[in-house]
Amino acid sequence: MSKALNTTQSEAIFAKAQTLMPGGVSSPVRAFGSVGGTPIVMAKGEGAYMTDVDGNRYIDYVLSWGPLVLGHAYPKVVDALQKAVVNGTSYGAPTAIENELAELIIEVVPSIEMVRFVNSGTEACMSALRLARAYTGRDKIIKFSGNYHGHADMLLVQAGSGVATLGLPDSPGVPQGTTAHTLVAPYNDLDAVKQLFADNPEAVAGVIIEPIAANMGFVQPQEGYLQGLHDLCREHGALFIMDEVMTGFRVAVGGAQEAYGVDPDITCLGKVIGGGLPVGAYGGKKEIMAHVAPAGTMYQAGTLSGNPLAMTGGLTTIQELASDGVFASIAEKAEQFANGMRAIADKLNVPMQVGQQGTMFGFYFLKEANAVISNYDDAKAYADTERYGKFFHLMLAEGVYLAPSQFEAGFMSHVHNETDIQNTLEAAERSISKIVG
Numbered sequence: 049m050s051k052a053l054n055t056t057q058s059e060a061i062f063a064k065a066q067t068l069m070p071g072g073v074s075s076p077v078r079a080f081g082s083v084g085g086t087p088i089v090m091a092k093g094e095g096a097y098m099t100d101v102d103g104n105r106y107i108d109y110v111l112s113w114g115p116l117v118l119g120h121a122y123p124k125v126v127d128a129l130q131k132a133v134v135n136g137t138s139y140g141a142p143t144a145i146e147n148e149l150a151e152l153i154i155e156v157v158p159s160i161e162m163v164r165f166v167n168s169g170t171e172a173c174m175s176a177l178r179l180a181r182a183y184t185g186r187d188k189i190i191k192f193s194g195n196y197h198g199h200a201d202m203l204l205v206q207a208g209s210g211v212a213t214l215g216l217p218d219s220p221g222v223p224q225g226t227t228a229h230t231l232v233a234p235y236n237d238l239d240a241v242k243q244l245f246a247d248n249p250e251a252v253a254g255v256i257i258e259p260i261a262a263n264m265g266f267v268q269p270q271e272g273y274l275q276g277l278h279d280l281c282r283e284h285g286a287l288f289i290m291d292e293v294m295t296g297f298r299v300a301v302g303g304a305q306e307a308y309g310v311d312p313d314i315t316c317l318g319k320v321i322g323g324g325l326p327v328g329a330y331g332g333k334k335e336i337m338a339h340v341a342p343a344g345t346m347y348q349a350g351t352l353s354g355n356p357l358a359m360t361g362g363l364t365t366i367q368e369l370a371s372d373g374v375f376a377s378i379a380e381k382a383e384q385f386a387n388g389m390r391a392i393a394d395k396l397n398v399p400m401q402v403g404q405q406g407t408m409f410g411f412y413f414l415k416e417a418n419a420v421i422s423n424y425d426d427a428k429a430y431a432d433t434e435r436y437g438k439f440f441h442l443m444l445a446e447g448v449y450l451a452p453s454q455f456e457a458g459f460m461s462h463v464h465n466e467t468d469i470q471n472t473l474e475a476a477e478r479s480i481s482k483i484v485g
């Protein structure tokens with residue numbers, strides 16, 4: 049039963065926000081640009097739920113775009129943060145807790161031997177590329193269309209996420225010179241990368257990839273693709289950089305590199321690594337990381353980097369996630385949800401592509417029954433964004449908060465329960481029936 053959603057307060061607050069901040073938001077995808085309507089203004093997060101300023105409650109599958117793998121205000125995390133905050137929020141000096149989080153990351157993420165903390169995924173990716181360029185003495189980088197690595201100038205070329213949502217081919221304000229060294233290949237196409245290496249001999253510093261492309265929806269790498277990229281990098285003296293800002297601690301505790309058994313030179317982390325506080329990191333082989341200042345000459349710094357509050361959020365979250373059975377149970381729920389969506393699509397005869405791995409999932413409504421989406425061009429051609437927009441709003445009215453864009457992934461948490469998932473699937477079946485009925 050779909051209730052009409054009362055959004056009086058949300059609308060009033062968002063109307064004012066638009067006079068104060070560009071588009072009324074602090075980050076573009078939140079503005080509902082691709083699904084239409086007015087963004088819901090949130091007041092509180094608790095477990096698997098968010099409550100908006102009008103008192104509507106939603107089962108949340110956005111989870112702050114991934115970080116909240118334990119759900120909102122997880123008691124152990126809240127306790128640890130409360131204990132930490134009374135000792136001050138930042139010192140701008142070394143702390144012991146940085147060691148603790150660094151040790152844990154080095155322990156769980158297979159390829160990382162040394163790590164540098166930053167404040168966001170954007171910083172992690174732009175720093176990783178600077179490092180690859182410093183290390184190799186080369187300028188060019190290869191990225192993939194529909195992959196999003198944050199909003200650094202050189203990476204804002206055929207990017208996914210909000211760039212895909214808004215349909216911006218690029219962004220004004222990015223000088224051509226900045227992106228002149230950025231080469232772009234389609235995802236899941238090894239030959240295209242071979243060609244780029246051949247056309248740019250001894251010029252490519254690194255290849256950066258989202259091991260699962262989750263900023264253009266949810267596209268998994270084809271068999272052997274990641275290893276093939278790794279091997280091409282080796283062959284041509286370039287570094288292989290896995291942007292695990294989203295997949296890190298989500299596809300497996302050790303990220304996609306653990307799940308696929310691939311050994312990147314540099315890994316970018318973000319999102320879950322802060323447990324809901326702003327943290328990013330890049331890490332890799334000691335020999336490469338030794339080039340970062342002050343150990344080496346590649347400069348990169350941050351006033352608030354490694355601050356004790358953010359480190360506490362990340363440490364407590366990843367410790368809990370890595371404890372017995374926790375990750376597996378979240379992954380099981382994500383699988384159950386994905387299977388449920390597939391069953392609904394079959395039953396109602398609605399063409400959908402549903403993907404899931406670890407604690408992440410994603411689904412496309414397809415414009416054509418037999419279409420398969422395996423890269424960004426496919427996603428743009430076959431994803432039925434209009435249908436997704438309708439579905440999104442019907443689900444919102446049912447009390448389910450999904451990403452306000454077809455080109456984003458969904459996330460499961462430790463605290464979503466059987467009933468939440470059942471209720472979500474029932475709501476999805478009612479909503480899809482209405483759309484196709």
Ligand SMILES: *Cc1c(COP(=O)(O)O)cnc(C)c1O
Nearest residue numbers: 168169170196197198293294318
């Ligand atoms: C979210 C994301 C980023 C950017 O991280 P921010 O913390 O938003 O700067 C980079 N890469 C990937 C794969 C992401 O999903």
